[in-house]
Amino acid sequence: MTTPLATARSDLILFGAFTLAVLTMPIWLVPLGAGYPDLMQKFAIYGLFAIGFNILFGLTGYLSFGHAAFLGVGSYTAVWSFKLLGMNPVPALLLAILLSGLFAWVIGFVSLRRTGIYFSILTLAFAQMCYNLAYSVLTPITNGETGLRVLNSDPRALDHLTGQGVVDGPLVSNIFGLEMNGLPGFYFCAVWLLIGMYVSIRIFRSPFGLMLRAIKTNQTRLNYTGISTRPYALTAFVISGMYAGLAGALLCVTDPLAGAERMQWTASGEVVLMTILGGAGTLLGPVIGAGLIKYSENIFSAFHEQTLHDIFGFLPDGVEGVVVSVAGLFVGEGWHLTLGLLFMVIVIFLPGGLTSGVRQLVQMARRSSGGSGRSGGDAGTAPQAAE
Amino acid sequence: MDAILLQILNGLDKGGAYALIALGLTLVFGTLGVVNFAHGALFMLGAFCAVTVNQVIGLEQVTLDPNNLTPWGTPVEIREPYIVSWLGDTGHLILDYSVPVSILAAIPIMIVIGFIMERGLIQFFYKRPHAEQILVTFGLAIVLQEIIKTWFGANPLPQSPPTALRSAADIGVLVGFNPGEIVYPYWRLVYFVFSALVIGGVFAFLQLTTFGMVVRAGMADRETVGLLGIDIEKRFTLVFGLAAVVAGLAGVMYTPILPPDYHMGMDFLVLSFVVVVVGGMGSLPGAVAAGFLLGILQSFASMTEVKSILPGIDQIIIYLVAVVILLVRPRGLLGRKGVMEG
Numbered sequence: 001m002t003t004p005l006a007t008a009r010s011d012l013i014l015f016g017a018f019t020l021a022v023l024t025m026p027i028w029l030v031p032l033g034a035g036y037p038d039l040m041q042k043f044a045i046y047g048l049f050a051i052g053f054n055i056l057f058g059l060t061g062y063l064s065f066g067h068a069a070f071l072g073v074g075s076y077t078a079v080w081s082f083k084l085l086g087m088n089p090v091p092a093l094l095l096a097i098l099l100s101g102l103f104a105w106v107i108g109f110v111s112l113r114r115t116g117i118y119f120s121i122l123t124l125a126f127a128q129m130c131y132n133l134a135y136s137v138l139t140p141i142t143n144g145e146t147g148l149r150v151l152n153s154d155p156r157a158l159d160h161l162t163g164q165g166v167v168d169g170p171l172v173s174n175i176f177g178l179e180m181n182g183l184p185g186f187y188f189c190a191v192w193l194l195i196g197m198y199v200s201i202r203i204f205r206s207p208f209g210l211m212l213r214a215i216k217t218n219q220t221r222l223n224y225t226g227i228s229t230r231p232y233a234l235t236a237f238v239i240s241g242m243y244a245g246l247a248g249a250l251l252c253v254t255d256p257l258a259g260a261e262r263m264q265w266t267a268s269g270e271v272v273l274m275t276i277l278g279g280a281g282t283l284l285g286p287v288i289g290a291g292l293i294k295y296s297e298n299i300f301s302a303f304h305e306q307t308l309h310d311i312f313g314f315l316p317d318g319v320e321g322v323v324v325s326v327a328g329l330f331v332g333e334g335w336h337l338t339l340g341l342l343f344m345v346i347v348i349f350l351p352g353g354l355t356s357g358v359r360q361l362v363q364m365a366r367r368s369s370g371g372s373g374r375s376g377g378d379a380g381t382a383p384q385a386a387e
Numbered sequence: 388m389d390a391i392l393l394q395i396l397n398g399l400d401k402g403g404a405y406a407l408i409a410l411g412l413t414l415v416f417g418t419l420g421v422v423n424f425a426h427g428a429l430f431m432l433g434a435f436c437a438v439t440v441n442q443v444i445g446l447e448q449v450t451l452d453p454n455n456l457t458p459w460g461t462p463v464e465i466r467e468p469y470i471v472s473w474l475g476d477t478g479h480l481i482l483d484y485s486v487p488v489s490i491l492a493a494i495p496i497m498i499v500i501g502f503i504m505e506r507g508l509i510q511f512f513y514k515r516p517h518a519e520q521i522l523v524t525f526g527l528a529i530v531l532q533e534i535i536k537t538w539f540g541a542n543p544l545p546q547s548p549p550t551a552l553r554s555a556a557d558i559g560v561l562v563g564f565n566p567g568e569i570v571y572p573y574w575r576l577v578y579f580v581f582s583a584l585v586i587g588g589v590f591a592f593l594q595l596t597t598f599g600m601v602v603r604a605g606m607a608d609r610e611t612v613g614l615l616g617i618d619i620e621k622r623f624t625l626v627f628g629l630a631a632v633v634a635g636l637a638g639v640m641y642t643p644i645l646p647p648d649y650h651m652g653m654d655f656l657v658l659s660f661v662v663v664v665v666g667g668m669g670s671l672p673g674a675v676a677a678g679f680l681l682g683i684l685q686s687f688a689s690m691t692e693v694k695s696i697l698p699g700i701d702q703i704i705i706y707l708v709a710v711v712i713l714l715v716r717p718r719g720l721l722g723r724k725g726v727m728e729g
Contacts, residue, residue: 063518065525110710113717117422118668120659122713128657128705136697171463182487276522329537337533338721343526347519386640 011201014283018197022190026183032295037186039253039298043291044189045250048196050274052243052287055203055237057272060280061216063120065268066107066127070100072134072263074248076142079258081149086158087173089180089188089253093246100245101238108237111231115219127268134260148261149364174251186252192250193287196243201283203239212236216281233242244271266336273343279353288354293339303331389568394625394686400644402682403582404430407637409666409674411630417606417669418619418626421509424524428531428654429497429631433638434647435535436496438544442488444470445480463510482551486643493639494632501631505624513620528653530663536649542627543646570626570644574643579638585633586675591631593671602626604609608671661709667722676722681705 021028025043029035034043053067074096081092111122135140142148150156150171173180180188203209211232222229252258261267270293278289308324308331315323317335330338350357408430415423447466455463459728463538471478481488508527512520547553552573561567593599605612605619612619645651662681687693689701712719 061518061522065521110714113713118664118713120422120518121664124657125661125706125709129703133699133700136702264461265657266529272522272525311574334533334537337537340526340529340533343529344508344523347523347526348508351515351519366718386591387667 005081011205015198015201018284019194022193023187025190026186034298037182039294040188041250041254042294042298044186044193045247045254046271046290046294047246047269047287048189048193048250049247050278050290051193051196051200052240052247053153053271054240054275054280054282054286055212055213055243056240057275058286059209059212059216060205060236062112062115062233062237062241063272064111064123065120065265065272066123066265067244067271068265068267069107069127069130070104070244071248071251071267072130072258072260073100073103074245075258075262076134076248076254076359077245077258078249079148079150080141080173080251082156082173082256083154084157086160086162087157087171087256088158088234089151089249090175091158091174092173092253093192093249096245096249097242100248101242103245104241105234107232108241112237124265124268127263127265131260131263131265134263139159142258142260143298145260145305147257149258150256157278164310171256173256174337175192178255188253189250192246196246197283197287198259204283208232208235259291265332266369269343270339273339273346276353277342277346279355282355283351285353285355292354295336297335300331300335336338389564389573390561390690392692393569393571394485395683396569396575398683398686399579399679400582400682402679403579404641404655404678405659405662406678407582407633407684408655409662409670409678410586410671411633412601412659412663413666413669414589414626414630414633416663417671418602418609419505419509419623420609421512421520422524422723423509424521424632425504425632425654426524426673427529427659428528429500429652430638430641430646430655431532431649431652432500433493433497433537433635434642434651435539435638436635437486437489437494437546437649438539439640440492441485444468444485444488446470448472453536463544478639479590480600483551486546486548486639489639490636493635497632497635498628501628502624504631505627510623512621513623528591528656532649532652537555539649540705541649543648545646546642547659548577548643554578577630578640578644580619582637585636587680589629589633590671596706598622607670658705661705663719664717665709665712670719670721673719673721681708684708721729 017274022044025040026035026037031042034040049067049071053064056062057066077096077099078089078092081095085091107123107126110127111119114122125176135144142383152171175188178184203212211227211229215233219229248258248262251262274293275286276289276290277285278287280284305324305328306325309320311322312320312327328334330341346353396444408426408675411429411721412423412426415421415426445468447468450465450467452465453462457463468478468482470481474481487720503525508523512523555570555572556576557569558576560566572650593603601617601619601622605622609619622659641647659678660682662677665681666677684704685701690703693700
């Protein structure tokens, strides 16, 4: 685990390495078959979403089941900004952050009156409420099941001012003519991911972050010391809501369409899974988890019967048929089944996430190799285990 | 006056479903200390028990009649459910009453499912943090609902109530209203009576049997019960099975009211959680009372008169009530001190 006392230099190295890794993604993802912009945008956006969720769940331990609501709010705000102001993504993102932060403040104000499961249930209820409203009464704002999209007939005030009012073909968000799809779109998301990561590192290292950890460790004791924890938790909730709103807006920057299904509880569950898969409470874990989930979603959903037959072609005919039909349950349309199983497996066997799994492996390796050589080996590793 | 009475009646069946699910949730939470996000999936599985039973007893024997030809020149197919050819009129009756008959199948099935869930998964999570319990049962809920989706498809599968109960009762006449003012479908009445019976049965079981006494004692103070030399873990499996049966039966009987589909479990689960929170975590009477209360409130909110003043109120009324309750009375309506405080 990253210690609060880690030096500024190690953070700088971490951030530098992360920046390098993100910016060179179009290169090193090619051999993995994921080097195309659409998917990398998803990595960046959901990475951002998970980083924000981690600030709440990883630091304070408050398990929110309603973060998809903020993702949806961000998306709708962004599309409305496109419709009214124009296709420039910057005002859209800022408005989305602002509005989702406001939503998070209202929802957090009520939900944070309770802790533990009550909190989870309340956030889940709020998210379902937003989802229901988006589908029914708020149809004038959200366009219901069809989803909200930008039309050529929309006002787009700023576009008309700068003479971009009349566009042939589909409307794509752009910064002064640079269209936000393909690689520029990815780099735009990547820049936001880096900003989000940097802010997250700063929060992790700040006294505020320390206070959030204290809430997770023992809230009662904090209360007894005379500290009111609620403002801290609420701030963390609002910050993570803003991250979610930003992620939702970025989704619309790359594809200007917002639908209510983004707010469903499955979406809230997905971000929880990303965070715990990578390792809640770690800096890099959530991004890794988000990347893994989106990568495997991409791979698994693309599978269909024929690819399965190709893969299992070496098996005898009768066996092949059985294997293919069983495997067919888990891919393509059945991707959610895999997701659910993955969820259970991770929680049952690796509740600390992949980063803790890797750390355990490293420790085991170190102990087995160094244990016989050094007499004080155990004493030497003990402080690390206590991190 | 008649409108008010009608809305109360309308809320009763939905309230009954909420109460039954919330009852199981509270039972599991109170005794086992586990927050079961897969409880809604049990409700859904119950509903699909009814679908399966209906499909199984509806299996048809297809014979070709060579003497009669269809306009296309092929022999006319005569379809006759096996059960009718075996049992005659009784078969027709069973087919007609397939939903109530499914209860017989649902009880053992739900007990087995409950046992498997508790022994296979939940028992390993008693000592782990609530967050992990929530997450693992959440994953389980996704898995169960996806399995149902692959098996039965994504579309709702409407089930029909028995022919005799398809019409509506003119209840208003009984209490002095003019005929036709308060008309209420028989099946909803049946559902209300059924849920009241099940709730009564569960309470009687808890109040009158020794086993129930141990369970109640366990809900009040698990540690002391353990200290008294009672192996409470052994009873947990049964309690979980009981909760599964209650949720499953609620699902079976609800199928004629709401055509079951794979995500009905989660829809009801979220509402039932709110019901539990409003009623007070760990309080069985609270869960039941809040279930009916919120069901009735919801039906009032869907009146056109109310909706014209506050559009969309029917969608959010339950959540609004929950928010108000939590702000005013954080412990819930009938919640006890010390249960899941914090």
